[in-house]
Amino acid sequence: MRVLSFEGVTVRYEAEGPAILEGIDLEVAPGERVALLGLNGSGKTTLLKATVGLLSHSGCIHVCGERLERPALAGIRTKVGFLFNLPEDQLLFPEVLDDVAFGLRRKGVPLAEARSRARSALASLGAEALAECEIHHLSHGQKQRVALAGALATEPELLLLDEPSAALDPPGRVRLARLLEGLNATMVIATHDLEFARACCTRALLIQGGRLFTCPRIDPDAFLSGEP
Ligand SMILES: Nc1ncnc2c1ncn2[C@@H]1O[C@H](COP(=O)(O)OP(=O)(O)OP(=O)(O)O)[C@@H](O)[C@H]1O
């Protein structure tokens, strides 16, 4: 089974506007961890958002065995862990533990178990000490750890992570790479952090000019050539 597939997918922000992604074909198999590379403005965030139906598309997207269409959206979103580029776009509750436990509570996990699993998710990211903190008191990197814990806590089949290492300190990046490598989930990870991508991804794709290319190496040179 393909966990994620795109067939001829085109995404525009406005009906008459330019295609940000054009005719994208993509297949991601179970357990793959795909690095999504590309220059600023190339369309990485756009691709991740389209994958969970936050942007409309033409063509066909399948996620976790279901076609991405309005009636299937809610079900698909329970199987996907999504990390927004900015943690502020993701964190909803004033207190850390409530936020991390939210996805589990929405899935019907009892409160005590949800809170315990949320603590474990925070601990796996070295953020257990933040559990009782107010989110608006946290630093940017601490918020990113909390948002990551929220995305991981439900143990989703598919993780879509937008620059997960961007705000982390160097030990935090190494820890996150090891953590992701040890999960069974399938992942698409938009990143500019090539060292992080080399440490935890099984292959890499590059978005350039609205199209997707296979990246033979996770290397800055991949960005320079017209057709990798
Ligand atoms: N809400 C929007 N309306 C119109 N155009 C948008 C919107 N959001 C993004 N874009 C455009 O879509 C293109 C791709 O943006 P996107 O955010 O996907 O890039 P990215 O590869 O994630 O970049 P970065 O590395 O800076 O995060 C850019 O040209 C951007 O200007």
Ligand SMILES: [Mg+2]
């Ligand atoms: Mg982006």
